[in-house]
Amino acid sequence: MNRTVFYLLITLFISCKSEKQKSISLEEDIAYLASDSLQGRETGTEYELKAAMYIKKRMEGIGLAPKGNAGTYFQTFTFKPKTDPHTEIEFVNGDSTITGTNVIGYVDNQADKTVIIGAHYDHLGLGGEGSLYAEGDAVHNGADDNASGVGILLQLAERLKDSLKGSNYLFLAFSGEEMGLLGSNYFTKNPTIDLPKASYMLNMDMVGRLRDDNTLSISGVGTSPIWNQVLNSNNSDFKLVLSESGMGPSDHTSFYLQDIPALHFFTGQHSDYHKPSDDSEKLNYDGMRMIEEYITHIISELDDDAKLAFRTTKNESEDVPRxxxxxxxxxxxxxxxxxxxxxxxxxxxxxxxxxxxxxxxxxxxxxxxxxxxxxxxxxxxxxxxxxxxxxxxxxxxxxxxxxxxx
Known part of the structure; x- marks a missing residue:
């Protein structure tokens, strides 16, 4: 090998290594996931798959190990859409109407417990069922719902990858949430880790619109006896609104139903919810960074603790009058x-x-x-x-x- 070729190879190696280590900002992640080019990330579409590929590449670049099926970052599931809203979704093999794709990365610290961090990345596509927009088809970018949660998930992955060692960390980007928590439901019934070793699950869904008074809602506080103490002792920035129930309209519910302590972080409804106007420029990025920092402190405090004790909670939805x-x-x-x-x-x-x-x-x-x-x-x-x-x-x-x- 001549000297010129040798130096060229060294230069390419250093360039590739630098590119791999380049940090991607919260704003950049959300700008892509909530862009018109992804056409609203509807479950089972080519646009959701493009979003899945982006998340996979981000996980790969961060250094997370693949924890989907067959050594990949992907866990696919096929299902028939509900015709009766009161029946359970049917997962099927072979020919089916829709295929969803969970994206899963892992940090293996050889610990005896695993922390699960999740956020759904699908949304409503051009509208349809679930949309609150009455003027026809339009791209529903879902910046707050839920590119915001995925953005924080990826930033947390970068933070935790080489820092805390007391737990393993599983990062889950769910598909099919808007159609009925399908991706999280499927994962808990077909886990790619030893699910009984899961210490707790943290779910970020609609965390991009922190208000001026810094009100942060956290549901699932009753799912472990320790949550109240941990959430309050690590809080210095937020006006917390805490709810006991582990049941709710987001992916933490699937884990609660498997007797895993689970929390849902949420910054509140707004007039752009499930409309085409839920765009990335309306998000509070400083607020999201505050939430990321808060979640990091919570995880850090629990890092050396034993697996969290689980507690059942009252299902508040059963009390809701019709x-x-x-x-x-x-x-x-x-x-x-x-x-x-x-x-x-x-x-x-x-x-x-x-x-x-x-x-x-x-x-x-x-x-x-x-x-x-x-x-x-x-x-x-x-x-x-x-x-x-x-x-x-x-x-x-x-x-x-x-x-x-x-």
Whole structure:
């Protein structure tokens, strides 16, 4: 080998090594995942597969080991879509309608327990079922839901790869969440690790819109006796809204049902939810970095602890009353005052017709006082289409009453 060729090879080696080690920012990850080029990342489409390939390459570049099927980063599952919403999804082999793809990376520290960190990366594509956009097909980029969670997951992977050694770390980007927690459901029934060794699971879903008052919702706090102490002792930045139940409309539920302590981090609903306007430029990146830092502190405190004890929680969804009418508002699920705060009003619905506004706090509906979300839903459940009643709201300290017609 002549000297020129030798130096050329050395230069290429150093260049490739430098490129592999180049850090990719949270903004860059989310900008790609929430770009129009991925057409909303609908489960089973070529665009979701493009997103899966991006996440796989990021995991590979970070240095995570593949932990999908057959030595790859991918775990695929095939299923028939539900025709009856009350039936369980049917996973099938062979010919099927849709194939989803989980993306899985692993840090093996030869520990006797594993921490699972997850976020779903699928979204609604051009809309369809689940969309709150009524003006036809449009790309639903899902920047907050849930490119934000995947972005934090990848940043956590970079942090944890060569630092904490007391646990193994499994990083899961789920497919099929929007269709019914399908990817996480499939993984827990077909795990690529020894699932009984899982210490706990952390789920980030819609963590990109931290508000000015730094309110952070964490669900699943009752799934282990230690959570309250750990979450509060490591908190210096957030106004925490803690919920006990391990059941909820996101992927942590699949792990809770396998007796694994599980938390869901969430920064709240907003008017862009499940609409084409959920775009990357609307996210609070400093807020996401704060959440990443907070989660890192939590993981660090638990790194040397034994596998967390599991505790069952009350299924709060069983207490939710059924109702035949809707007010046409988006509740503020992070509001912890008295009443039900309105975070958005839908045009053409009863609340808009009555003149209710974003920021109003519903304190009475009909004969029922409204003190929280549950009492609001109970109050709403007594009405039927065509009924008329009175609603009272607190608007900047002034009590205002209006007639509501359902």
């Amino acid at each position: 109702f035949k009418v809707a007010l046409g508002v988006m509740p503020d699920y992070l509001f912890d005052g008295k009443g039900m705060r309105i975070d958005g009003v839908t045009e053409g619905r009863p609340a808009a017709a009555a003149g209710l506004q974003k920021g109003d706090v519903v304190i009475q509906l009909g004969d029922s006082l409204v003190t929280d979300m549950m009492s609001y839903m109970r109050a709403l459940s007594v009405f039927e289409e065509g009924n008329t009643t009175e609603v009272t709201v607190d608007r900047n300290g002034e009590k205002i009453s209006a007639e509501i017609k359902f």
